[in-house]
Amino acid sequence: MSNHSQAHPAHLQHHFVDSDQQFDAAKMGMWVFIVNEILFFGGLFCAYIVFRAWYPDLFTMAATKLDTTMGAINTVVLIGSSLSVAMAIRAAQLNKTKWIKINLLITITLACVFLVIKYFEYSHKMHDGIFPGATLYTYEGIDHPLAHVFFSIYYVMTGIHAIHIIVGIGLMIWIYIRAKRNEFGSEYYTPVEMVGLYWHLVDVIWIFLFPLLYLIE
Amino acid sequence: MILSEDKTMSEHNHHEHHVSSVGQLWAIGIALTLLTILTVGLSHVEIPAPFDVVVALTVAFVKAFLVCAFFMNLYWDTKFNSMLLIGAFAFFILMVAVTLLDTLYRNDVVPSF
Numbered sequence: 328m329s330n331h332s333q334a335h336p337a338h339l340q341h342h343f344v345d346s347d348q349q350f351d352a353a354k355m356g357m358w359v360f361i362v363n364e365i366l367f368f369g370g371l372f373c374a375y376i377v378f379r380a381w382y383p384d385l386f387t388m389a390a391t392k393l394d395t396t397m398g399a400i401n402t403v404v405l406i407g408s409s410l411s412v413a414m415a416i417r418a419a420q421l422n423k424t425k426w427i428k429i430n431l432l433i434t435i436t437l438a439c440v441f442l443v444i445k446y447f448e449y450s451h452k453m454h455d456g457i458f459p460g461a462t463l464y465t466y467e468g469i470d471h472p473l474a475h476v477f478f479s480i481y482y483v484m485t486g487i488h489a490i491h492i493i494v495g496i497g498l499m500i501w502i503y504i505r506a507k508r509n510e511f512g513s514e515y516y517t518p519v520e521m522v523g524l525y526w527h528l529v530d531v532i533w534i535f536l537f538p539l540l541y542l543i544e
Numbered sequence: 545m546i547l548s549e550d551k552t553m554s555e556h557n558h559h560e561h562h563v564s565s566v567g568q569l570w571a572i573g574i575a576l577t578l579l580t581i582l583t584v585g586l587s588h589v590e591i592p593a594p595f596d597v598v599v600a601l602t603v604a605f606v607k608a609f610l611v612c613a614f615f616m617n618l619y620w621d622t623k624f625n626s627m628l629l630i631g632a633f634a635f636f637i638l639m640v641a642v643t644l645l646d647t648l649y650r651n652d653v654v655p656s657f
Contacts, residue, residue, distance in 0.1 A: 355625060366636060369636040373643055377644065380644065406580065409615050410573035413572075417564055523615075523616075527612075531612065534608050535608070538583055544588070
């Protein structure tokens with residue numbers, strides 16, 4: 328199973344038998360982290376479900392204030408960034424360091440596009456007096472006494488998602504710097520794979536946020 | 545049981561990690577984009593109350609499956625990682641179900657909320 332001819336590559340920690348074991352251990356650790364993230368966002372989705380079950384009318388009324396076009400564009404932007412990060416992993420597996428860097432730059436750019444669109448959405452709402460929480464919320468356009476509840480859920484869910492995007496950009500800059508130092512190739516690309524898994528998770532969460540927040544008619 | 549299955553899977557996978565082809569990755573990306581267009585289109589169709597959410601969530605689950613299976617490589621990965629994901633989802637459903645057993649059957653919703 329183990330390949331003894333490459334007994335001590337530089338990246339191999341002494342407590343692992345071989346590179347494969349190290350890679351699989353890291354990957355399983357990443358999946359455990361993803362489990363944790365799912366349950367973390369799960370609490371927020373749970374709050375969403377409880378409030379939607381209590382006030383279905385509130386959700387249909389308030390969701391009209393969300394810009395479906397911007398949400399849809401952001402969905403496609405994140406899908407594109409997932410594609411480019413998958414391409415970066417492929418480039419690492421094929422020893423194409425140049426293409427790791429190009430694909431990471433595309434991913435970082437798309438992540439920034441996502442945040443810029445999100446910024447326009449937030450600022451447009453805040454301009455209208457739509458803030459999270461009953462005391463800050465001053466918008467009168469939605470005829471429901473609990474309109475602020477929907478937007479509290481909206482801001483917290485999309486806000487925490489946006490924080491994940493910002494963290495992802497930081498991680499990809501870190502991977503980019505390491506790729507620039509020629510640290511990755513077919514023998515060792517664990518960090519590229521793990522950051523990719525994280526980024527896909529952020530995409531998956533948005534895949535659920537988009538229809539549940541924007542597409543309620 | 546799972547461990548022994550796991551072992552044969554990883555035995556099979558170990559020496560060569562799966563490398564997705566460019567065409568494969570683009571196909572998934574395009575499928576995800578088309579499904580996004582589909583779900584936006586379906587949101588304009590009048591579907592009676594509970595089923596609009598069912599339809600939207602079905603599309604979302606198909607998209608999530610594509611990402612998890614082919615971008616996150618679970619399709620070629622050890623089954624243990626898929627089990628972790630499915631386990632997380634099962635516990636999420638449990639959390640929602642137990643919470644709804646309370647919130648759906650209250651006589652009065654907490655007044656301040």
